[in-house]
Amino acid sequence: xxxxxxxxxxxxxxxxxxxxxxxxxxxxxxxxxxxxxxxxxxxxxxxxxxxxxxxxxxxxxxxxxxxxxxxxxxxxxxxxxxxxxxxxxxxxxxxxxxxxxxxxxxxxxxxxxxxxxxxxxxxxxxxxxxxxxxxxxxxxxxxxxxxxxxxxxxxxxxxxxxxxxxxxxxxxxxxxxxxxxxxxxxxxxxxxxxxxxxxxxxxxxxxxxxxxxxxxxxxxxxxxxxxxxxxxxxxxxxxxxxxxxxxxxxxxxxxxxxxxxxxxxxxxxxxxxxxxxxxxxxxxxxxxxxxxxxxxxxxxxxxxxxxxxxxxxxxxxxxxxxxxxxxxxxxxxxxxxxxxxxxxxxxxxxxxxxxxxxxxxxxxxxxxxxxxxxxxxxxxxxxxxxxxxxxxxxxxxxxxx
Amino acid sequence: xxxxxxxxxxxxxxxxxxxxxxxxxxxxxxxxxxxxxxxxxxxxxxxxxxxxxxxxxxxxxxxxxxxxxxxxxxxxxxxxxxxxxxxxxxxxxxxxxxxxxxxxxxxxxxxxxxxxxxxxxxxxxxxxxxxxxxxxxxxxxxxxxxxxxxxxxxxxxxxxxxxxxxxxxxxxxxxxxxxxxxxxxxxxxxxxxxxxxxxxxxxxxxxxxxxxxxxxxxxxxxxxxxxxxxxxxxxxxxxxxxxxxxxxxxxxxxxxxxxxxxxxxxxxxxxxxxxxxxxxxxxxxx
Numbered sequence: 001x002x003x004x005x006x007x008x009x010x011x012x013x014x015x016x017x018x019x020x021x022x023x024x025x026x027x028x029x030x031x032x033x034x035x036x037x038x039x040x041x042x043x044x045x046x047x048x049x050x051x052x053x054x055x056x057x058x059x060x061x062x063x064x065x066x067x068x069x070x071x072x073x074x075x076x077x078x079x080x081x082x083x084x085x086x087x088x089x090x091x092x093x094x095x096x097x098x099x100x101x102x103x104x105x106x107x108x109x110x111x112x113x114x115x116x117x118x119x120x121x122x123x124x125x126x127x128x129x130x131x132x133x134x135x136x137x138x139x140x141x142x143x144x145x146x147x148x149x150x151x152x153x154x155x156x157x158x159x160x161x162x163x164x165x166x167x168x169x170x171x172x173x174x175x176x177x178x179x180x181x182x183x184x185x186x187x188x189x190x191x192x193x194x195x196x197x198x199x200x201x202x203x204x205x206x207x208x209x210x211x212x213x214x215x216x217x218x219x220x221x222x223x224x225x226x227x228x229x230x231x232x233x234x235x236x237x238x239x240x241x242x243x244x245x246x247x248x249x250x251x252x253x254x255x256x257x258x259x260x261x262x263x264x265x266x267x268x269x270x271x272x273x274x275x276x277x278x279x280x281x282x283x284x285x286x287x288x289x290x291x292x293x294x295x296x297x298x299x300x301x302x303x304x305x306x307x308x309x310x311x312x313x314x315x316x317x318x319x320x321x322x323x324x325x326x327x328x329x330x331x332x333x334x335x336x337x338x339x340x341x342x343x344x345x346x347x348x349x350x351x352x353x354x355x356x357x358x359x360x361x362x363x364x365x366x367x368x369x370x371x372x373x374x375x376x377x378x379x380x381x382x383x384x385x386x387x388x389x390x391x392x393x394x395x396x397x398x399x400x401x
Numbered sequence: 402x403x404x405x406x407x408x409x410x411x412x413x414x415x416x417x418x419x420x421x422x423x424x425x426x427x428x429x430x431x432x433x434x435x436x437x438x439x440x441x442x443x444x445x446x447x448x449x450x451x452x453x454x455x456x457x458x459x460x461x462x463x464x465x466x467x468x469x470x471x472x473x474x475x476x477x478x479x480x481x482x483x484x485x486x487x488x489x490x491x492x493x494x495x496x497x498x499x500x501x502x503x504x505x506x507x508x509x510x511x512x513x514x515x516x517x518x519x520x521x522x523x524x525x526x527x528x529x530x531x532x533x534x535x536x537x538x539x540x541x542x543x544x545x546x547x548x549x550x551x552x553x554x555x556x557x558x559x560x561x562x563x564x565x566x567x568x569x570x571x572x573x574x575x576x577x578x579x580x581x582x583x584x585x586x587x588x589x590x591x592x593x594x595x596x597x598x599x600x601x602x603x604x605x606x607x608x609x610x611x612x613x614x615x616x617x618x619x620x621x622x623x624x625x626x627x628x629x630x631x632x633x634x635x636x637x638x639x640x641x642x643x644x645x646x647x648x649x650x651x652x653x654x655x656x657x658x659x660x661x662x663x664x665x666x667x668x669x670x671x672x673x674x675x676x677x678x679x680x681x682x683x684x685x686x687x
Contacts, residue, residue: 050513076516081505082544089502089541093478093509096496098517119498226476226494226510228523231406242486 010047012074014212019177023170023273026207033204035165035197039104039130040065041206042172043075047215049099050077052090056109057142058194059132063104084109088116088129095125098218098225100176103127106194107134107141110148114155120187121156121259124223126179126216127187129157130172132194133294133346135376143377144195146294149323150351156259157187158266159323160274161293166204167321168192174273176213182220184266186259191323193295193346263325270322277327280334282316283308287339288389291331291356293320296344296380303385310398311390320352328359335360340392341368344385348375404430404473407492420448424492433470433686436621437613440467446492452483455649457656458557458639461610462487465528465555468617470624470686475524476514478507480533483564483641484557501538503529504545507552515551524553524624531558531572535593539571546600549631553623556593556634559641567644574663579644594667597634603674604633607667609656615666618687625681626674633674638664 008016017026022045033041039062043051051070053063070078077094081087084105095101105113110131120127131152135145152159158179162168171190179188192198218225224232241248271277279297282304290300297319304315318334320327335341341360343353353370360366372388374380390397407425409417427444429435435443446466450459469475472493479488481500488495498506504527511525534542534556542554561579562568569582571591578585594607604626606619616637623633640655642648647655660666670678681687 049516050509052509077509077512079512079548082540085502086505086541086544089498089505090509092498092502093506093511094513095509096506097476097510097513099513115499116502123496123498224494226496227514227517228474228476228494229406232492232494241489 010212010215011076012047012212014045014047014210016047016214017211019173019213019273022207022211022213023173026211028205028207031204031206032201033165034061034199034201035132035168035192036061036065036199038165038169038204039172040069041209042169043102044069044209045207045212046102046173046176047100047212048075048102049216050091050094050101051075052079052081052087052094052103054081054084054087054105054109056084056106058134058198059104059106059109059130062130062132062198066102066104084113085116088113088120091127092116092120092123092125095120095127096123096226098216098227100180100216101127102130102172104130104132106132107136107148111136111151114151117152117155117157117187122255124185124221124259124262125187126176126185128172128175128179129187129189130168131189131191132198133191134194141376144193145347145375145377146191146193146345147347147349147375149191150347150349152189153324153351156256156263157189157324158263159189159191160270160321161191161323162197163294163297163319165197165202168197169204169206171274173213174270176216177273178266178269180216180220181266181269182222184262184269185222186262186266191294196295267325270325274321276330277320277322277325278330278334279319279321280316281319283314284316286314286316287337288313288315288342289335289338289340290315290317290342290344291320291335291352292317292344293323293352294346296346299380299382300344300385302382303389306382306386307389311386311395313389313393315389323355326355326359331356331359332363335364335366338366341366342389343368343370344380345370345373346375346380348373406473428492430473435467435470436617437464437467446472447487448490448492450490451486453643453649455642455652456483456639457610457642457652458483458559460652461557461616461637461639464610464613464616465620466491468620469524469526470621471522471524474522475526476510478503478510478525478527480529480538482530482533482562483559484528484530486564501533502541503527503533503538504550504552504554505541508545508548508550511550511552522628524628526624527552527554529556531556531560532562532570535591536571543596543600546597546602546632546634549601551627551631553627553633553635555620556636557639558636559639559644560590561641561644563641563644567641590663594634594636594669598669602632602634603630603671605636605669607636607664609638609660609664611653611656611660619668621681621687622678625686626670626677629677630671630673
């Protein structure tokens, strides 16, 4: 990224710094805060133009705090929409008009808003959605569960899954930078497991709040921003969209391929700003491997320590940071030599297990075990994971869970 | 940026399609007094509409686009239906995103344009059918009125879902037989103009498009009021001649007939709107 030669300030009066400086070089101070509070801190340093909110547990607090930033002058446009469907359309309008835009939602809200996500992608809007995953109805639940991520996998949005509040902070900043690259320019969903990250406090390292990302430049967008500042490109006698003919079908097909190709082109940027699409934890020689994302990865890491210390069993974790694009090549490389692959998940269907199986099929012959798996708000203590492994290996289970 | 965005590079001019060259040379830019009387002489901002022959909606489109006081700074938001077929033919920034979310999208656009361009006037106009405005999109429509969004919403009411093959809509007249109402519609036409008033619109008009000059007047009034005061709503009868069994040259007669009954001209304005309209009249802009 280019370094700014003369000092520039954004509309909030913060000094504009390069994304690399903000993410990697700026001095950081330790704070103790929740995931919701961390969203505010990230947005504060992201030169955000617009945000629209709607209440739903557990993301409401993060949305309130973005509202406080609007009052303080760090965010340009902020209001409460009528429903998640309305909100996701309103942020689409904000982004179409050339704003760097962020919103948050959870569980049933995600499903209410669903029609909008492929529209965002097809309209090439680099909106950021902070998804604080929770269960979906019925029966009614507000508890942690990340089933909703599976519904989003094929919407044409990038999806990153943070493990900690610290990672959520860094991903929100990196998310704008990657999503707004002219050759990417698709929406970014930064997901966390609701409550576990949003409502618990942890130590986070934050750069100063008088520096911020460079503002969004809508004129680098592959689509014309809707502001009548550039010539509209669609004044046509015979538009190729919405006709029942070959060229119309071909245009739509290639457009959809292009959205997916744009996600693929995000790989090198994401690799740089996230320091890799996967994280490897534990003894690299271990042949028992957990593949996990989000909070499940944190639990698996603890389980590997317990397995080693209490049972003398070597295990390791391959943590997936980016679900879209999926780190297929990295995963295959990381799993060479693995004897068993376990995929612990906080949802009932095991969407990550499916992703892992698809990535490995024909590439690596290793048994994939979609376990342990909990849902509906159940927790996954490391003892529970250890028990699964011991039972699988036919060993005595000493822990009582 | 103004209408200069339509200027063509001189060296490329000979390769440009004539309708694009005409747009630079013969369209009425930078003149808030433009109107339907320019239609025979100027380049229209709509190129060969793609609707049925004789469709009154096509007339509505032409009159509205000829009447926009500030087309060089106007963004148009539309929705799914017959209207969505027309938008690629319009020489302004237009967007179709989903069926029924047009007022939500327009709210986002308007607020961001006010934030990005505090010293400019950018008009945001919603053009959508009755299904989009009143049925599937009613929530987004009314909520944008409640929130006092400074946008103009124009509903093309053809009293039926025409583009999908003629199904009953909320705007269908009670008793009319359409698909999905094989025994005739069981309930009354939704009084959308009244809902608009009750929901906070500052200027509301209901009319047919039988009189181009009347259309021009209400469009200009609605846009000027939206710019300064808050949401405005125009309800236009644009009958679907296909679905009610009329010939291509019957649309005008159908509208003239309803001018005397359920689409009798109706206009409402708040005191703030009245003040704006009065001032614009004095300035010779209406």
